[in-house]
Amino acid sequence: MVVQKNTTSELLRSLRTLSVAAFHPADEDGEELLRQLRRIGCHAQAFWPPAPRLPEGADVVFIAVRPDTAVPNWSEDRDARAPTIIAIVNYENPTIVDMVVKLEVHGIVASPIRPFGLLSALVVARQIRNSRAAMTRQVQRLESKLAGVRHVAEAKAILMRARNVSEPDAYQIIRDQAMAKRTTVEHMAYAIVSANDILFR
């Protein structure tokens, strides 16, 4: 296999700027985790027990999932800017795996922590988080695009009925109005649909 000589990816180059919150008990494993994160060059701080809210300003959150500690419910804090979340597990039975599944993490690291493998886990988890965020954004864009298309179709139908014009003419009217008002066709269509709702229903 030929290794492609690309420039270093942003995911790797950004490692040294990452702010990491590690929720882990203060034991040898926790120390090993912090040491390796700092070797990698992240700005890492450790806390225990896990905070009830996702920490603000963190790019990455590690959380030890322990049978004797309740997993926080962070679902309300999971917006587009929410950090990458990586679980650390020391049991692999269904009870614990279910706890991890409920957390909806981007990656998983096994305890006892070994320095080797942490960097790859970190980078891949960040990639998954980023692509998931990008996909969410794209879905939102497509949803609003779809709503726009629906509004244009509806506005055309209204105009065709009210002014007794053909479909291309109806579209032309909406487009001209949008030009004149310096707005988008979708926005103009939405105004027509709304006005129609008020005036004629």
Add this chain to the structure above:
Amino acid sequence: MADHSPIHVGLLFSKTGDISTIETSQLMGTLLAIDEVNAAGGIDGREIIPIHYDPQSSPGLYRVLAERLVLEDRINVIFGCYMSSTRKAVIPIIEKWNRLLFYPTLYEGFECSSNIVYTGAAPNQNSVQLAEFMTASYGVRVYLIGSDYIYPYESNRIMTDLVLQRRGGEKVGERYVPLNAVHDDFKSIIADVKDKQPDFIFSTVVGNSTKCLYQAYADAGLNPRTMPIASLTTLEAEIAQMGADVGAGHVSAAPYFQSIATPRNLESLEEFKRRFGSDVIPNAGWEAAYFQVHLFANAMRLSGSDAIDALMPNLLGSEFDAPQGRVRIDPSNHHTCLYPRIGIANGSGQFTIVRQAIRAVHPDPYLITHSLGDWTISLDTPK
């Protein structure tokens, strides 16, 4: 020239703390086997010398003492641990220094360390058989009571799954108590049990607080004949703590009960009594602790070394005539082929065996969905 230097092994069993009773019996089972090996000339003339530390039922101490055994005492093989939390505390040490742990306790499965040999039951070797027996004999509505840690959570998940496979199966309650729970901790739970009237209770309470649950049950005037407590961890040692009258009628599943009426078992019990008296009460933990030392000794006779890399090939697949029957280390998962049995505690503090496997059941530590009615695990009624 033959090597006659002694072989030091490490023992980590608590003589104090919440789980001292069961671990003391495991310690004594270990010492019995070591005595037997030494009395028969040791391992090719080499005496086994145990170095025992008391980790006081504290996971942190298991880790510290395991490290001391490895680094200061230069130990290659450790026997020990009851609770999963203590095994998990030892794993980083033995994996880091590549040492071997023999773990003589039933647990919740989902682990296979290359540095451990597991000689207690996996859930497919006790939970399924117990659920089968309880739901067939008493009914399908269960109330779960456990100590607050991972083994009870996972055991209760499995029990719930199994009970729900029965028509009308239902979990009517699920409660957890601290590891050091006392009598009063069980009062409100037993009141709730009285209210909900399950067909049976499944207890995953472990250690010295077990007796408090059974005592609270007896104090409330509940009847084991119609609503027994089923357990995987209430064995002869716990029954002795609570008293035979309190324990009578309750049901347990284990690969070993003292009452197994084979010459092989009677011989071990006799030998134990002769050497150590009758203060410590043999049970499944004691038996696993006992036979795993013999498995080790036999493997070392072949390898000549107690280093894990030399021992392991001789351990995996090896067999031994244990008090419960002929056991075998499954080479694919380091767990042990065992003989599930169901016992009902009787008036003399022993278990009357009502079901038993004729063939050893293979361990399946990664089984997620257990099934009732699996012919490979069905038990026989002893004649």
